[in-house]
Amino acid sequence: xxxxxxxxxxxxxxxxxxxxxxxxxxxxxxxxxxxxxxxxxxxxxxxxxxxxxxxxxxxxxxxxxxxxxxxxxxxxxxxxxxxxxxxxxxxxxxxxxxxxxxxxxxxxxxxxxxxxxxxxxxxxxxxxxxxxxxxxxxxxxxxxxxxxxxxxxxxxxxxxxxxxxxxxxxxxxxxxxxxxx
Amino acid sequence: xxxxxxxxxxxxxxxxxxxxxxxxxxxxxxxxxxxxxxxxxxxxxxxxxxxxxxxxxxxxxxxxxxxxxxxxxxxxxxxxxxxxxxxxxxxxxxxxxxxxxxxxxxxxxxxxxxxxxxxxxxxxxxxxxxxxxxxxxxxxxxxxxxxxxxxxxxxxxxxxxxxxxxxxxxxxxxxxxxxxxxxxxxxxxxxxxxxxxxxxxxxxxxxxxxxxxxxxxxxxxxxxxxxxxxxxxxxxxxxxxxxxxxxxxxxxxxxxxxxx
Numbered sequence: 324x325x326x327x328x329x330x331x332x333x334x335x336x337x338x339x340x341x342x343x344x345x346x347x348x349x350x351x352x353x354x355x356x357x358x359x360x361x362x363x364x365x366x367x368x369x370x371x372x373x374x375x376x377x378x379x380x381x382x383x384x385x386x387x388x389x390x391x392x393x394x395x396x397x398x399x400x401x402x403x404x405x406x407x408x409x410x411x412x413x414x415x416x417x418x419x420x421x422x423x424x425x426x427x428x429x430x431x432x433x434x435x436x437x438x439x440x441x442x443x444x445x446x447x448x449x450x451x452x453x454x455x456x457x458x459x460x461x462x463x464x465x466x467x468x469x470x471x472x473x474x475x476x477x478x479x480x481x482x483x484x485x486x487x488x489x490x491x492x493x494x495x496x497x498x499x500x501x502x503x504x
Numbered sequence: 505x506x507x508x509x510x511x512x513x514x515x516x517x518x519x520x521x522x523x524x525x526x527x528x529x530x531x532x533x534x535x536x537x538x539x540x541x542x543x544x545x546x547x548x549x550x551x552x553x554x555x556x557x558x559x560x561x562x563x564x565x566x567x568x569x570x571x572x573x574x575x576x577x578x579x580x581x582x583x584x585x586x587x588x589x590x591x592x593x594x595x596x597x598x599x600x601x602x603x604x605x606x607x608x609x610x611x612x613x614x615x616x617x618x619x620x621x622x623x624x625x626x627x628x629x630x631x632x633x634x635x636x637x638x639x640x641x642x643x644x645x646x647x648x649x650x651x652x653x654x655x656x657x658x659x660x661x662x663x664x665x666x667x668x669x670x671x672x673x674x675x676x677x678x679x680x681x682x683x684x685x686x687x688x689x690x691x692x693x694x695x696x697x698x699x700x701x702x703x704x705x706x707x708x709x710x711x712x713x714x715x716x717x718x719x720x721x722x723x724x725x726x727x728x729x730x731x732x733x734x735x736x737x738x739x740x741x742x743x744x745x746x747x748x749x750x751x752x753x754x755x756x757x758x759x760x761x762x763x764x
Binding site for chain 2: 355493
């Protein structure tokens with residue numbers, strides 16, 4: 324057993340005026356949300372800003388949260404929408420091939436980590452944002468098809484189809500980089 | 505959207521560990537007679553295993569504190585807004601152009617008011633401005649003091665003083681913070697126009713403006729003057745909120761006179 328309050332209890336506490344309850348939710352989800360956003364946009368500064376925006380929007384719209392859904396699906400949905408909107412804005416302003424147009428950003432701000440991680444991120448940025456998001460949610464966050472459908476607001480069959488196509492494309496890109504046989 | 509074939513749906517369900525016993529048996533049967541399908545299954549299994557080796561990144565150490573400070577200082581209606589850094593940062597060459605944009609905005613303001621101001625960027629066709637540097641400022645014109653707000657929270661004691669200049673208003677903020685302090689000003693953009701901000705303190709701050717809100721964060725004592733003008737004859741109000749390291753959040757408001 325754990326003494327940690329569940330998400331719904333914390334949401335209720337927050338709606339009742341307990342600001343600390345929301346801080347616990349931020350602590351609980353900052354890692355996965357930041358990582359999901361980072362995988363979508365690659366730039367660390369932007370990922371931090373977008374993650375903050377997502378939590379802020381969640382806080383400001385908390386009264387609209389329907390407790391019959393999972394809180395994590397709801398906050399992921401907000402964060403994913405923030406990321407996708409950012410990617411769309413950037414692509415409108417940088418009509419270059421794919422999302423890897425951001426390669427000219429300062430290297431220290433880009434997701435680097437290990438060499439392998441950097442190559443994986445390069446490959447992710449070369450597939451469309453719609454494909455990238457399902458790979459990120461499935462492989463880096465272990466979301467179920469149902470959760471992904473809720474987060475992205477599309478039917479499960481669409482999720483499965485996108486995921487299969489995304490995996491094929493990603494696999495080819497990683498093979499080309501020599502990371503997979 | 506292309507429909508997934510039954511075979512591919514089975515392969516994917518197996519890879520993701522959601523295939524039923526019956527589906528797994530059917531897949532085994534199909535794979536036994538189809539070399540291409542076996543290769544596909546193998547490739548996707550390898551991809552899944554490979555991606556599972558990529559470790560997550562640690563979020564920034566101050567992320568939670570930054571979120572909570574923004575929650576305390578930003579009113580809901582004013583969250584949206586494109587900031588200059590975003591606009592220039594995502595525009596090709598924008599990272600290079602951004603300092604020049606700041607310099608141009610500040611330079612134009614020097615010519616107008618004799619201050620290093622950040623001016624809401626009509627000349628750029630933008631509705632919002634952000635900057636990342638503190639400016640060195642001379643003394644502000646005196647004007648007539650028409651209002652004062654004590655900004656206190658625990659042992660923290662700051663102030664906001666409203667002055668009427670000729671056609672404009674000035675709010676002098678004196679915030680003797682010991683650490684990082686986030687401040688926001690919220691106003692009705694239909695009633696009030698922000699003309700610019702002068703920062704009289706050195707320090708690494710970042711000022712962001714959007715319709716209805718100005719916000720910034722700075723480490724250490726802050727002395728800033730916000731210049732604004734009323735758009736309508738009716739009076740309005742500007743709300744000041746602050747929170748930071750060692751400072752419990754506080755807020756207050758100043759009544760602004762209407763346009764003459």
